[in-house]
Amino acid sequence: xxxxxxxxxxxxxxxxAAVADRLxxxxxxxxxxxxxxxxxxxxxxxxxxxxxxxxxxxxxVEAVRAxxxxxxxxxVHAAGLGAAGPLEATPAxxxxxxxxxxxxxxxxxxxxxxxxxxxxxxxxxxxxSIAAIGVAEEVAYSATKAGLRGFADALRLEAPIGVTTVLxxxxxxxxxxxxxxxxxxxxxxxxxxxxxAVALLDGVRRRRGEVFVPRWLTLGARVHGAxxxxxSRLSRRADPH
Ligand SMILES: NC(=O)c1ccc[n+]([C@@H]2O[C@H](COP(=O)([O-])OP(=O)(O)OC[C@H]3O[C@@H](n4cnc5c(N)ncnc54)[C@H](OP(=O)(O)O)[C@@H]3O)[C@@H](O)[C@H]2O)c1
Numbered sequence: 001x002x003x004x005x006x007x008x009x010x011x012x013x014x015x016x017a018a019v020a021d022r023l024x025x026x027x028x029x030x031x032x033x034x035x036x037x038x039x040x041x042x043x044x045x046x047x048x049x050x051x052x053x054x055x056x057x058x059x060x061v062e063a064v065r066a067x068x069x070x071x072x073x074x075x076v077h078a079a080g081l082g083a084a085g086p087l088e089a090t091p092a093x094x095x096x097x098x099x100x101x102x103x104x105x106x107x108x109x110x111x112x113x114x115x116x117x118x119x120x121x122x123x124x125x126x127x128x129s130i131a132a133i134g135v136a137e138e139v140a141y142s143a144t145k146a147g148l149r150g151f152a153d154a155l156r157l158e159a160p161i162g163v164t165t166v167l168x169x170x171x172x173x174x175x176x177x178x179x180x181x182x183x184x185x186x187x188x189x190x191x192x193x194x195x196x197a198v199a200l201l202d203g204v205r206r207r208r209g210e211v212f213v214p215r216w217l218t219l220g221a222r223v224h225g226a227x228x229x230x231x232s233r234l235s236r237r238a239d240p241h
Contacts, residue, residue, distance in 0.1 A: 003028045004120070005071040007064065007113075009055060009079035009105075011048070012038040014173030015127055016078035018197035020046050023074075030072075032064055032079065055079050055105035056097055065112040072113055073122040074204065077106040080127065080144075082179040087139045095140045102144035107151055114159060123162030123204050126152045127196075130169045130188075130217050133224040133231070136239065156209060164203045167221070168196050168213040185239065188214060 005028045010016030012033025020031055020042055029048030032055070033039045039050035051067055053060035068075070080102045083094050110117075110124055117124060131138050132145040149165050156163040169188035176183050183190060196213050203211035212218045224231040 004073040005030060005068065006074040006076065007032065007068045007072050008076045009033075009064070009109075010127070011042055011050075011078070014078075014175060015168070015171060015193045015196050015200075016076070017042050018193035019076055019078060019200060020048060021194075022197045022201055024048070027074065030064075030068055055109075056100040058108070061105050061108050061112070064109055068113055068116070070116055072116055073120045074125070075110065075113060075117065075122065076125045076127070076200070077109070077148075078127045079105065082138065082141050082175055084138055084141075084179055084181040086137060090140055098140050098144050102141070103147045103151075106148060110151075110155070114161075117161045118159060121161065123164065123207075124152075124155070125164045125166060125200060125204060127166045127168070127200070128152075130167050130212070130220065132167060133221055134235070136235070153209075162204065162207050164200070164208055164211060166196065166200050166203065166211045166213065167217065169217050171196055171213075188217065 006023050007030045008016050008020050009032040011020045011031035012035045020029055023029060024046035029046055031039055031043055031048045031050045032053055034052055034054055036052050039052060043050040051064060053063045055061060083090055083098055106126060126148050128148045129145040131142040132149045135142050152163050152165040170183050170190040171193055172190040173193050191214060199211050199213045
């Protein structure tokens with residue numbers, strides 16, 4: 001019997017690679033990234049199939065759709081990048097790239113694969129971030145993750161598939177070196193990519209709507225939702241700029 005197909009974007013590194021490792025025993029894997037050498041290494045150890053595609057452009061999104069259409073049962077959107085610094089110092093091209101990779105690509109890919117996911121009673125996972133509730137000096141990044149969370153919330157109401165949003169705090173991956181600014185906050189302490197992968201797959205099994213990693217970050221999201229003005233005051237005090 002053929003195994004179900006899971007598509008994991010961002011599979012060449014960090015959280016996506018850790019998710020691929022955790023799925024390898026039970027799923028056929030389509031592993032999406034850009035770096036062919038790192039993708040090949042993950043494919044070799046998981047038995048998955050690597051697909052090099054740039055999700056910043058429609059052709060890359062279309063290549064993933066074409067490879068997954070008709071088969072995908074689990075779609076994990078883990079590809080993404082960050083940017084830190086004041087908004088006015090963030091180049092317009094960086095804002096465009098953040099929007100394209102973190103928000104437009106997962107929305108378009110989910111849209112294109114939705115008929116297959118519905119037919120197979122599938123599940124889609126969005127790796128957002130705790131930044132979805134707003135982080136100073138990560139303003140454009142926060143907007144992409146809040147957009148992703150809003151998309152997931154609406155899709156959960158509309159489509160008969162599982163929809164899980166994962167909101168990690170800091171995770172020890174190449175993310176920080178790639179964005180050219182190390183992690184500087186005292187808390188939350190960075191967790192491992194594998195811890196995020198385990199929580200993500202537990203969320204899929206239990207069909208949870210949202211998964212915070214570490215779990216205590218849920219509290220920040222609850223305060224943000226219930227008392228936004230209080231949340232702003234506390235955030236400014238904890239992390240003044
Ligand atoms: N690390 C954290 O503290 C943290 C916290 C909260 C949320 N997140 C989110 O978690 C997700 C995974 O990040 P990570 O920490 O695992 O970082 P990472 O190790 O830097 O991995 C990022 C992944 O995204 C892929 N990617 C980036 N741009 C791409 C593009 N244009 N086309 C296709 N793939 C692209 C990379 O592929 P290549 O390397 O092959 O280019 C890589 O596989 C991101 O969405 C990030 O926003 C991270």
